[in-house]
Amino acid sequence: MDRIDRKLLNLMQRDASRTNVDMADEVGLSPSSCLRRLQRLRKSGVIDKIVAILNPARAGRVIKAVVTVELKLHGEQHMRRFLDTASAEEAVSHAYAVTGETDVVLMLRLRDMEEFDLLCDRLFRDQTNVARFFTMIVIRTAKEETAIPL
Amino acid sequence: MDRIDRKLLNLMQRDASRTNVDMADEVGLSPSSCLRRLQRLRKSGVIDKIVAILNPARAGRVIKAVVTVELKLHGEQHMRRFLDTASAEEAVSHAYAVTGETDVVLMLRLRDMEEFDLLCDRLFRDQTNVARFFTMIVIRTAKEETAIPL
DNA sequence: GCTGCATTTGCAATAATATTGCACAATATC
DNA sequence: GATATTGTGCAATATTATTGCAAATGCAGC
Known part of the structure; x- marks a missing residue:
């Protein structure tokens, strides 16, 4: 859980509809490397779920x-x-x-x-x-x- | 906003990481038709955002x-x-x-x-x-x- | 500092998915 | 019941995710 993981989590908490390529670019990683981090964060349970938030x-x-x-x-x-x-x-x-x-x-x-x-x-x-x-x-x-x- | 829209919103509220193909299948629509509904729901503001929920x-x-x-x-x-x-x-x-x-x-x-x-x-x-x-x-x-x- | 081990990275190839145009069907409007 | 509007599915295309693998990086013990 380093600086890049935190960056990714912040991005995902704000907008999880962005593409992996996009976020990889923003955090300065290759798409494959970025994807593997996201998968790890999901499997480890830090990311609990990805959901749509409706306007109540x-x-x-x-x-x-x-x-x-x-x-x-x-x-x-x-x-x-x-x-x-x-x-x-x-x-x-x-x-x-x-x-x-x-x-x-x-x-x-x-x-x-x-x-x-x-x-x-x-x-x-x-x-x-x-x-x-x-x-x-x-x-x-x-x-x-x-x-x-x- | 019909029965299928509500089904889609329920699916997306539970898990927005599923693929469009997957959800299209579940609601009984073609992928293209399903995708167009989801895009409409986003643009109209019913879906406010898609985010990652972390384990606090x-x-x-x-x-x-x-x-x-x-x-x-x-x-x-x-x-x-x-x-x-x-x-x-x-x-x-x-x-x-x-x-x-x-x-x-x-x-x-x-x-x-x-x-x-x-x-x-x-x-x-x-x-x-x-x-x-x-x-x-x-x-x-x-x-x-x-x-x-x- | 060096060595060996484990982890992470980027590239390239491949698979899966999203996206668009278009003709047709369904639905609503008058 | 004719017409306009909207929604649908198919097929082609563009994007994106995913995987294998070799190189690079970080890290412990010496």
């Missing part, structure tokens, strides 16, 4: 929200059950067990508030293991970065 | 945290200044202005707690516009999804 609004998910959740029962199995249930929801993009104020943090991508209402019924209300939850609707997205700085 | 741990960012921030001054220019400052930080992967309990939610990817300490100095302490902040360290990641369900 153009995909019909216009509302984003962060929800903090406090559970009633805090046992390991209860925590796991709640995380599994939440993770199974399409609208839930991120689900974390956390320290501090609350037990769980969820990030949501919603089509509309009706979807949120129905989601609350399934995850938070009545018969669920949720004591309290706090919803923070996203007003402005200042940063949303998949790339990890090296 | 293998990239040296082993700690994740969610931080909620309450500002002292809530004016538009103060909010913007704080969001810009936070967004400029490498460790900040997401920065949102939100409704509800607090004003801002940040998501962090950290190398160690020393980096967190230094980040707090720059963003939250003393001369900053921050009244209070609550840190939630991620214990378990149950879901972390870039794909948007269609």
